[in-house]
Amino acid sequence: MIVQERFFTFTKDEIPFTTESGYIFDEITVAYETYGKLNKNGDNAILVLHALSGDHHAAGLYSPIDKKPGWWDPLIGPGKPLDSNKYYIICSNVLGGCRGTTGPSSINPKTGKPYAADFPVINIRDMVRLQKILLAYLGVKRLVLVIGGSMGGMQALEWAVTYPDFVDSAVVIAATERLSPLAIAYNYVAIKAITGDLNWNNGNYYNNKKSPDIGLSLARMVGTITYKSDMLFKKRFGRNRTNDGSMFQVESYLNYHGVSFLKRFDANSYLYLLQAMNLHDISTPYGSLNRAIERIRARLLLVGIETDLLYFPKDLKEFVQRVNSLGGNAKYSEISTLQGHDSFLIDFDKLGPIIKGFLEVDYVEYQKNVSTM
Amino acid sequence: MIVQERFFTFTKDEIPFTTESGYIFDEITVAYETYGKLNKNGDNAILVLHALSGDHHAAGLYSPIDKKPGWWDPLIGPGKPLDSNKYYIICSNVLGGCRGTTGPSSINPKTGKPYAADFPVINIRDMVRLQKILLAYLGVKRLVLVIGGSMGGMQALEWAVTYPDFVDSAVVIAATERLSPLAIAYNYVAIKAITGDLNWNNGNYYNNKKSPDIGLSLARMVGTITYKSDMLFKKRFGRNRTNDGSMFQVESYLNYHGVSFLKRFDANSYLYLLQAMNLHDISTPYGSLNRAIERIRARLLLVGIETDLLYFPKDLKEFVQRVNSLGGNAKYSEISTLQGHDSFLIDFDKLGPIIKGFLEVDYVEYQKNVSTM
Structure with a gap:
């Protein structure tokens, strides 16, 4: 699959974007890639979210001689678990990143110099809100799935909380509802x-x-x-x-x-x-964790990694129980592996079937249940 | 209990001391403290071994107005688990330390300046061999017990391997037979x-x-x-x-x-x-772990800490099994705690009974078994 890096730039006059910390950007650029085609209703989209050191190059090659495919290539493409024959898949570099999206190393239009420490404090919700603007630009009306691991998982869950009516389902891998003091x-x-x-x-x-x-x-x-x-x-x-x-x-x-x-x-x-990441807490705008969870309407799957030294499976399980005790629809799955936290970037043979099962099999079940309710 | 810091200095002419890396010190000073009295046979001694950032001030106060007792004060003293009414207890600062024993900040007699990076590479066995010299100077003929946590536990186990005929029993807390690649x-x-x-x-x-x-x-x-x-x-x-x-x-x-x-x-x-610590591996001089273990004649107790992020209880248990499968006498005990690795410096109410039980109750049992064999 040959793919192309794209950029979307907008000014504050076109689309005002204010961070939760109160900063208004004069101009923002978002680097992104897409795989597959958006359908007419704009509702076959999947948003893939990268981790701390990742970027928007989630799948494919840039040319026939390119040897390094995107970081989730085994999971994204024609016939793969995130099937680009069926879905329109988007991945963008996060706000604050350094791979094309506006971040501290970008030129600040106000000064003509890199933002450096003048870049505003950002949080996971800011990243998600910027992604929403990109999706609107691309014509996406609804997400079948948001999915990511680690910092990407934080964003996936935040998507389900911030935009409950826009998201059908979310897969949150090796991430929690807020960062632990150990992390x-x-x-x-x-x-x-x-x-x-x-x-x-x-x-x-x-x-x-x-x-x-x-x-x-x-x-x-x-x-x-x-x-x-x-x-x-x-x-x-x-x-x-x-x-x-x-x-x-x-x-x-x-x-x-x-x-x-x-x-x-x-x-x-x-x-x-x-x-x-440190600031990440889905509950902050709502005053309590339960109130944040009660907003969620998407089906959730939390995927824990057995040997994770950073995001312990027990914390993910506890969250799933809490969601379900509040009437939500959350499942838990665990990857048995020696790889630790990075498993979601390595154990594709284990992660692929989990994603496919949740996205397709469970979805059919879910639709049946909804239609007979 | 009022205690006193002491120093023992010797030259290479008095006692030659060569590190395993081949360096001969012109002169070495060892800082140490003792609690209790050595008996006439010189066989009521206990050697306490400190961890990475610890020192020889294991118990007591330096004066009636001193407010900070030694780091294992709740465990060492009259009537305490390591009973100074009964035992002669010794703790010394390790070779390479910075609390009185010769280390990189000490003056190198060859140059009149601090050793700094000219200090030789040392390992846990070097520390133990220096402690043996101190014990000889103090008139100790045999150790009832060697005991320590973390780097102190490494030394305790190394004592049992290096000097099998000198050590009755060893308590190795939150330490392993060699440092793991994670550590x-x-x-x-x-x-x-x-x-x-x-x-x-x-x-x-x-x-x-x-x-x-x-x-x-x-x-x-x-x-x-x-x-x-x-x-x-x-x-x-x-x-x-x-x-x-x-x-x-x-x-x-x-x-x-x-x-x-x-x-x-x-x-x-x-x-x-x-x-x-990195170099620590009890097997190095003997070619295999089993051969090192087969040297041990002391009763061993390994104490794992449930929440240890660094020295996993499973590794300590595996070692105990290996010792026993080779005909040795090893027990395992685990401290249930939230404190993590540092538990051995905090959970005295849990550690005290474990030590007392092993030192006294088990020893009586052991003596019985030996005498009826």
């Missing part, structure tokens, strides 16, 4: 690693010779550990050394992830997205 | 945080205006998370903010631990001790 703690170390790097310079490093590479790679290393699992590390690395004997293999692995991240991510973006 | 990974982030701090200056910061405070506090923050638990953070902090609203409470907590650590720990010491 906030890990994020805090990452934030301090970046802001403690002298080259961060209060966010103003875009025109400097040095950028906060050490801080960003440390932040990524902390993240990488929490995205994996003890069992995976034991199986893959054990206590083995690198060929030259200078390091443990697990150290070399972390180092590689820390350093290679520098090529594809902006430190300020990372800070703003971590903050957005 | 190595966390330690790697800490190591990179310190060595990535420009003020670390390849370890030469002792006479500089700035020391690697940001790196060391980051390292301590990563550690602090892994010493606690998800449930503890949920219960204690949840998503609550600090009074001024500027931070999550869990962030403020981590920050406090990171910053306050700077007052009491040396960055180079931290690096050397992390490396010693």
